[in-house]
Amino acid sequence: MTARILYGKEFAAKIREEARREAERLRRETGVTPGLAVVIAGHDPASEVYVRNKHKACDELGLFSLAVELPETATREELLAKIDDLNHDERIHGILVQLPLPKALAAAESEVLFRIDPAKDVDGFHPVNVGRLSIGEAALVPCTPAGCVRMLELAGIPIDGARAVVIGRSNIVGKPMMNLLLQRSATVTVCHSHTKDLAAITREADILVAAVGRPGFVTADMVKPGATVIDVGINRVAPKKLVGDVDFEAVSEVAGAITPVPGGVGLLTIAMLMQNTVTAAKLQMTK
Ligand code: NAD
DSSP states (O other): OOOEEOOHHHHHHHHHHHHHHHHHHHHHHHOOOOEEEEEEESOOHHHHHHHHHHHHHHHHHTOEEEEEEEOTTOOHHHHHHHHHHHHHOTTOSEEEEOSSOOGGGGGGHHHHHHHSOGGGBTTOOSHHHHHHHHTTOOOOOOHHHHHHHHHHHHTTOOOTTOEEEEEOOOTTTHHHHHHHHHHTTOEEEEEOTTOSSHHHHHTTOSEEEEOSOOTTOBOGGGSOTTOEEEEOOOEEEETTEEEOSBOHHHHTTTOSEEOOSSSSTHHHHHHHHHHHHHHHHHHHHOO
16 A cells, blocks of 8 residues: 655645635735734754744735844843733734743743733643643644644544544644644544553554654554554754654555655644734734
8 A cells, every 4th residue: 555645735835825815804804914923032043944934934925024033142031021022012913932942041931932922822832722722712722733633634534533643742742733633523542752552552543643753763563554644753864864753665555644754744834823823813803
């Protein structure tokens, strides 16, 4: 069997188009242009690339974007004051703090993220949004898992009643993924570094999500024939070579559908950030 390859490009384009249309309608009906502020402290080269891509995506979709750049030496107080300004800035509907923060600010990460007005928390990391997601209320949801689930829907892969297994229990990917799949009536198991007999559990999955951060972790014998395998992992194994958590060559002979790395889930994250910015603007307009 050779799996259907779920290319992120195709689904990211659809999510972006949905966001563009919704933003356009909001502008027509209320005169408001959704706006995203991206806060970056210091000069991490990888972070600078991510931030540039986020502003570019906003430009392409007709969203307002604001770059807030702080020096490596910025203090906790300066960063928190910047967040407070953005919380009150009417042009801004979404605020994202680019991680990782410089070393001197790392201990303040939670405080900084939790200072963001939950209505503007387009990363979905604020406890209010985490809580709302877990009780099934409208929430801003972390972009990567939200993008994966939207991709499954757009690809016509049934979630309702499916047996889903998520490997990884992080707050950014694993746990929100679990909640999103549960909300759509999958039967979900979350596995992690203490899980015993992992392969026996993953072999039951109709939908298998890998968010571990270890190259080639999911091997063909861990996958049920015909399953959908979503590879969230991004692992740099050489200066110019990225691989996922799944042994793509071998698993694509067993799975029914699979996302590649690169070219899979990674592309969905920024598309979903655009969608979250538009959703945040709409929610703020209806308040
Ligand atoms: P994390 O390090 O916070 O979590 C990793 C999880 O894997 C942990 O919950 C841990 O329990 C689990 N794990 C580790 N070893 C295991 C084992 N032997 N068996 C079972 N579970 C094990 O990582 P994260 O932030 O969730 O990210 C996971 C991967 O996804 C990373 O490669 C990261 O780069 C990638 N990622 C990609 C995107 C994207 O846009 N595509 C976004 C976020 C993260």
